Amino acid sequence: MTNTVPVSSTESSPRRSASIVDDDEAIEVATRLAHEFAAGASDRDRDRLLPWRELEAFAASGLWSITVPRAHGGPGLSNRTLAQVIAIIGGADGSLSQIPQNHYYALEVLRVGGSEEQKRFFYDRVLSGERFGNALAEVGQRDFTRRTRLVRGEGGAFVEGRKFYCTGALYAHWIPTLAVAQEDGRQTSYLVFVPRNAPGMTITDDWDGFGQRVTGSGSVEFEHVRIEPEWIVPFQASFDRPTTIGPQAQLMHAAIDLGIGLGAYREMLAFIRDRSRPWIDAKVERAVDDPLTLYGVGEVKLRLRAAEALLMRAAALVDFAQLDMTEETVAAASIAVAEAKILSTKAGLLAGTKLFELAGTSSTLSEDNLDRYWRNVRTHTLHDPVRWKYQAIGNYYLSGKLPPRHGAI
Structure with missing residues (x-):
């Protein structure tokens, strides 16, 4: 199934997340939600019914913000709890457990490589109920001319390129995008947080794998999408040194x-x-x-x-x-x-x-x-x-x- 999604027609207004205070509460909430999600998991998989209602409940529960550091208003829970929450949800619906994986990934990239201003801005967005997707993978990753690029010029900064297997992008308010740039004679990469309603961005619901059918793992195309400097987070630099x-x-x-x-x-x-x-x-x-x-x-x-x-x-x-x-x-x-x-x-x-x-x-x-x-x-x-x-x-x-x-x- 292929469906080009007009971003304005599917964008949802986030509900501020509930506040989860400790590991035990996170496990309790995940267990309750898993019981609810299991009831319709088979139908969603068989008929490829996108889990909008379930995702809204999932994000609003507070589970999508459990890795936000305490210094920025989140509970800062352990990776042990994060892994347990994902496994609990996965037992009910594998697609629902995979969708937030890149959301948590983006939060860790921010924690490791983001500025204090970027952390404050994006962590607050997550605590307000907003979701991150991803646009990382692409065809021809070893060929710079075919990779998604971050281009800077007099008119500002722009993202140009095409991504595939973008799990969660269909459901996201922000789409963290891996983009490369030529700077000082060398190639480097950034994670660019692109808002869902950015002009020039097209999300295509074309994932047709036989499994994980409703993960929203489609394609995202960027046609000269203008982005703000504060949405650009260093990425390659976080792998030039040891990070988690x-x-x-x-x-x-x-x-x-x-x-x-x-x-x-x-x-x-x-x-x-x-x-x-x-x-x-x-x-x-x-x-x-x-x-x-x-x-x-x-x-x-x-x-x-x-x-x-x-x-x-x-x-x-x-x-x-x-x-x-x-x-x-x-x-x-x-x-x-x-x-x-x-x-x-x-x-x-x-x-x-x-x-x-x-x-x-x-x-x-x-x-x-x-x-x-x-x-x-x-x-x-x-x-x-x-x-x-x-x-x-x-x-x-x-x-x-x-x-x-x-x-x-």
């Missing part, structure tokens, strides 16, 4: 995969208990007594629990690194997150597959739409290749080589 932008981003991706896997696991348990039949050779009356089914359920649970444990360990190391961003602390956090991402990928995919293997043929009926779990986790786990994470981990432990600094490790 990359590990925090990957932590959230791991949490999304874990959450979808947990959702698949719960569906599997319910189906086996209520609808599955035991295999004839098991010589039992109920599927819940089939010994090989029990083995499979235990295997999935163990993998998910291990992934969750590694995720929580990684989150603690990201928290520690944020307090003191050095080569050593950021590298340790990055490697811990890579370990968690490998296991969350494997555990999520296993849960999505075993749901059908253990529940049986009747679990494939289209009316149940249970394949959305496998489709969602398979789609999202392709965000970056885990095979490269093994290589980074091996290099770190064997040779003491620090992992690269970017958002995919």
Whole structure:
């Protein structure tokens, strides 16, 4: 489905976010919302119904502002809580757990590289209920002439280019955009916060992947879009030194995969208990007594629990690194997150597959739409290749080589 979206027709007036004061409240709110979101998740996925109402409730709950630092009026909650919130929502609807990932990412870029004036302005926007999307990925990233550019001249500063896979852009009030510029003979990059109603910007709802169908991951085109200097935040500079932008981003991706896997696991348990039949050779009356089914359920649970444990360990190391961003602390956090991402990928995919293997043929009926779990986790786990994470981990432990600094490790 392709739909070019007139920005003025879909722009929503934000509601000021509720104030969440601590970690326990954030988990409680996320759990309540997940229960509400789960009710319509299958229909939204099957019919590609964009979750506007759910997103409004999600943002207004205060969960979208939990990483705003306390110094700027937010609760400044831990990455452990952030990962838990994402996983809880992901268990109900994988798309809804992915949509705010780039919102939190932009908040971390601001924390690390933004000026105090930029932090005050944008953090206040978030506390007022506004949402960030993203316009990062694009075709031809290695060719400067084809990349989205930040152009400065006598008439001001402008963004020109085209982006794809812009998760959350469709629903956002601001679209943080990665743009490159030639300055003093070298290429550098910025994260430019472009308001949704900026003249010359077009959002096209053309995401047609078989999973994560309602993430709003379409395309964004910029035709000489004028932007204000205070909307331009240094980006490359935040990777020229050790920062937690990359590990925090990957932590959230791991949490999304874990959450979808947990959702698949719960569906599997319910189906086996209520609808599955035991295999004839098991010589039992109920599927819940089939010994090989029990083995499979235990295997999935163990993998998910291990992934969750590694995720929580990684989150603690990201928290520690944020307090003191050095080569050593950021590298340790990055490697811990890579370990968690490998296991969350494997555990999520296993849960999505075993749901059908253990529940049986009747679990494939289209009316149940249970394949959305496998489709969602398979789609999202392709965000970056885990095979490269093994290589980074091996290099770190064997040779003491620090992992690269970017958002995919």
